[in-house]
Amino acid sequence: MKNSQKRKTSLSDKKLQYFKELLLDKRSETQKELDTIRDIQSNLDEADDADYSSRAHHMGDVGSEEQESEMNYLQIERLREYIMHINDALERIENKTYGICQATGKQIPLERLEAVPHTRYSMEAKEEGLIQNN
Template identity: 50%
Template sequence: MMEALKQPPTRDELKTVLNENELAYFEALIIRKRDEAMKELDFLLSSLEEQRSSDDDDASSIDHHMSDMGSIEESLDLTNRLIERNRKFINQLNRALERIENGTYGICRATGQPIEKERLEFAPHTRYSITAKNSGLDKRVVMS
């Protein structure tokens, strides 16, 4: 007999158990991480612009090899992937700040239970507890 999957908690059921000081601490941590990620994003964007400019200069040169062109493309691809990864991370941090504002920060979206403070220290943008992550519940939850 299959056990029925428990429905994820509704948004109204997700209320933080963290006190004001803890929320202020995590808010500051998230803002610091977001500022760092934004600086890194700015660096990557300027690096990408430099790579493209350098690529344009190299393309006008007669003495370039196919292997050089492949290396340039690979470097551009890596930089673009890092840019997208940073943008996604910044969005996750912004959503964590929204959860602090609406009182749902630190509650697992899959189980409705508090997320371990150690996990929030490590990944303050997380929406899932270690239990949910390890059991794959984070992959099955679709919240409205």
């Protein structure tokens, strides 16, 4: 909603700082998790490259490794997307539009922000079908 881009939050600077710190903590935790999964996947890739020509592969092992690799890549993508949502929320804090529903232009209740601090939408918008997949 275009109006929500112009509307400023009614949250106090203290509340905005609280959510900023909460989001920064979540981003840091998520980045650590992302780095760990990337390291695991990198090790799997290296081990697979080293072992590929030196030993016979049992089809079950290959399938399990491929499944684990696919799950890692899906998790990496999910975490990267989550970090992007956090960064977007931090930007909204900086420009004082944090906590404004981008579908309705109304203030998002604190309970919703506590539960999903990176959200751009109110439950009202979700329930009314004004948004998809968020």
